[in-house]
Amino acid sequence: MSLKGKVAIVTGGARGIGAGIVQAVSQQGARKVSFNYVSSSSQPAADSLVQSIHASGKDAASIQADLTDPHGPTTLIQATLAAFRTTQIDILVNNAGQGDNRPLEDVTLESYNKLMDVNVRALVFTTQAILPYLPRGGRIINLSSISARGGFPTQSVYAASKAAIEGLTRVWATELGMKYGVTVNAVNPGPVDTDMYQAAGEVHLARMEEQNKKVPAGQRCGTTQDVADIVVFLAEERSRWVTGDVVCANGGMLYV
Numbered sequence: 001m002s003l004k005g006k007v008a009i010v011t012g013g014a015r016g017i018g019a020g021i022v023q024a025v026s027q028q029g030a031r032k033v034s035f036n037y038v039s040s041s042s043q044p045a046a047d048s049l050v051q052s053i054h055a056s057g058k059d060a061a062s063i064q065a066d067l068t069d070p071h072g073p074t075t076l077i078q079a080t081l082a083a084f085r086t087t088q089i090d091i092l093v094n095n096a097g098q099g100d101n102r103p104l105e106d107v108t109l110e111s112y113n114k115l116m117d118v119n120v121r122a123l124v125f126t127t128q129a130i131l132p133y134l135p136r137g138g139r140i141i142n143l144s145s146i147s148a149r150g151g152f153p154t155q156s157v158y159a160a161s162k163a164a165i166e167g168l169t170r171v172w173a174t175e176l177g178m179k180y181g182v183t184v185n186a187v188n189p190g191p192v193d194t195d196m197y198q199a200a201g202e203v204h205l206a207r208m209e210e211q212n213k214k215v216p217a218g219q220r221c222g223t224t225q226d227v228a229d230i231v232v233f234l235a236e237e238r239s240r241w242v243t244g245d246v247v248c249a250n251g252g253m254l255y256v
Contacts, residue, residue, distance in 0.1 A: 190250025
């Protein structure tokens with residue numbers, strides 16, 4: 001198993017792509033995986049995911065923590081260390097994110113701040129908080145989006161937030177690689193059939209369904225497994241010579 005003995009954190013892991021990553025990392029041998037969720041409405045899904053991982057003989061912990069809260073990142077990391085009785089965390093997957101689709105004319109200061117806080121600020125300070133616990137050879141993997149590069153209407157702020165993640169990935173690959181001996185990469189998925197995808201709104205869904213029919217690798221929407229398999233590779237020893245890269249997982253919907 002490629003991740004045997006590793007300890008991992010996956011942010012936003014109760015549902016969607018995050019849950020798929022939690023399962024995949026565990027299946028590949030990570031001995032302990034924690035993830036956070038924010039809303040109490042996500043607790044049943046979080047509990048179910050933990051139970052399924054325990055049933056497979058691995059250890060998992062779900063932690064309620066809002067990463068946009070100034071204390072949220074520290075809460076997640078300290079709770080993980082305590083739950084697993086460890087002093088190091090080998091893998092951080094910055095998956096937590098939020099979508100928002102509205103024309104530029106409808107962007108408000110509130111909607112802008114909310115999206116950037118979840119998608120960018122939380123990622124920055126979660127990564128900062130984990131640095132003292134990452135060993136040399138550790139992995140940081142950030143989740144971007146095809147929206148960072150696609151120029152899709154109604155996604156001004158969302159696209160900007162995901163483009164920021166790709167910029168941070170390249171800076172950190174250099175800065176943190178030299179200082180801490182870790183690799184930092186990003187995965188840029190195309191449309192993936194999750195609750196967040198389904199909640200994008202009729203206009204956006206209709207546009208994406210038309211695009212899905214033209215995907216060269218298979219005329220369909222992506223799955224969580226399509227993305228999770230790439231995340232697992234970037235977390236493995238086999239990816240030791242890959243850093244500062246953005247892997248596009250969109251089936252050829254957009255060539256970049």
